[in-house]
Amino acid sequence: MAVVERREVDRNRVKAIVEREEAAYRARTPRSAELHKRALESMPLGVASSFQTYDPYPIFISEGRGSRMWDADGNEYLDFDMALGVLAAGHSHPQFVEAIRRRAAIGTAFTFPIEEQILVAEELKRRFRADLVRFSNSGTEATMDAIRVARGYTGREKIIKFEGGYHGHHDDVLISIQPPRDMIGDVEAPNSVPTSAGIPRSRIAETIVAPFNQPEIVERILERHRGEIAAIIVEAVQFNIGVVPPEPGFLERLRELATAHGAVLIFDEVKTGVVIAYGGATEYFNVQPDLFCLAKSIGGGTPIGAFGGREEVMRVIEGGAKAPLIEAELSHSSFGGTSRVAHMGTMNGSPLVMAAALAVLTKVLTPDVYPRLQAMGDRLTAGSQEIVDEYGLPGYAINVGPKGIVMFAPRRVTGYRDFIGLDDELWASSFWFLANRGILIPPAPDDQWTLSVQHTDDEIDRYLAVFREWAIEVAG
Ligand SMILES: Cc1ncc(COP(=O)(O)O)c(C=O)c1O
Secondary structure (H helix, E strand, O other): OOOOOOOOOOHHHHHHHHHHHHHHHHHHOHHHHHHHHHHOOOOHHHOOOHHHOOOOOOOOEEEEEEOEEEEOOOOEEEEOOHHHHOOOOOEOOHHHHHHHHHHHHOOOOOOOOOHHHHHHHHHHHHHHOOOEEEEEOOHHHHHHHHHHHHHHHHOOOEEEEEOOOOOOOOOOOOEOOOOOHHHOOOOOOOOOOEOOOOOOHHHHOOEEEEOOOOHHHHHHHHHHOOOOEEEEEEOOOEOOOOOEOOOOOHHHHHHHHHHHOOOEEEEEOOOOOOOOOOOHHHHHOOOOOOEEEEOHHHHOOOOOEEEEEOHHHHHHHOOOOOOOOOHHHHHHHOOOOOOOOOOOOOOOOOHHHHHHHHHHHHHHOOHHHHHHHHHHHHHHHHHHHHHHHHOOOOOEEEEEOOEEEEEOOOOOOOOHHHHOOOOHHHHHHHHHHHHOOOEEOOOOOOOOEEOOOOOOHHHHHHHHHHHHHHHHHHHO
């Protein structure tokens, strides 16, 4: 393979691009600016979720169809963000629209179960080789519930999560997501750094942090906490620090270690599930977790979550676990019937969401679409890599299935500690340059593009043409 010479980028030129493109953005999105100003009066940061904001103000969207979106000023975008990976089915797929329309007309909430819940559960069981499944309303709820099930099953309290991994915004996992460099501590025993104020110290102490892709260190951490770890929760591909795949053998080793230490292995498949393969990361890497968590793309754009897995573990929701109940658990177990581990939620398995999920899973994200999603992802990555090489830019393109990114890092990132060195300014210059030319990628360097079944090769070529224009200007 030819060795590609990487050049130092001219920092002044990159800064000038950011400034010029931000100014162009302000000029063509006055309505978004106005809406954001108004939103600041009624919502902290002017948004519904803190992920939705960025400087100088976020684009307000009015419509999405297929692979395209329109903002409040009427500007059109080719959408490569796809709602942070929610839309492998694309915006408002006709099958999705029909299912929602039908269900909206015949009742969207009951206190009673519906047949569609069984059908969606059966479909997820098939895809993830699972015995049992339960529904929730978000990825956050799914990981929260799975962790509680693991604790109920093992009778233990601590969990291991990986530095740089994101599993939603509940207390147990809002830890060491992107901790500042001066707080991370020794790689052998990374500090548990809370990502938010308001998390009690007692909770933080229960979450042990490990470095991704370093199985020997995970093993030593497990040894130090022998008999204490209820669960190891992991994103099989770290998709919240760009795209960081597992090194060969890493997931297999986690599987062995979890089994050896009696801990429940949880794959957080919120981003991978039904996107990188029909059966998500479980199928893609052929490693079977005890539990998996799902959300995002399984609902096609409705608020959904699900978790499931091995019968023996999931049955603790019915009260069949081996570990003895401690007194505190006993007093709680009377709430919610005879359950040992409580799992409930008014909107779990909502008819509207189940209709959407059933349509998306059985009519849109069918087994035959995955080779094409993979091929499109490979095409965008190969094209981006060619451009990065041609202009000697410091970075590399990488994808897993239809999710990918250009990582502006000098070396391949294998875990959070390498990710800290990413060139944010270079990324920002590409984000604004692309957005102003109708190509929308996620508005943060830690998130990746997601392609949907409604994207086309021509749209990928359009992306690459604009990305090339940007590279030419950066290279000077
Ligand atoms: C891997 C992973 N897990 C969990 C979540 C939380 O999901 P939600 O935002 O639906 O609560 C996310 C959200 O981005 C995620 O990427």
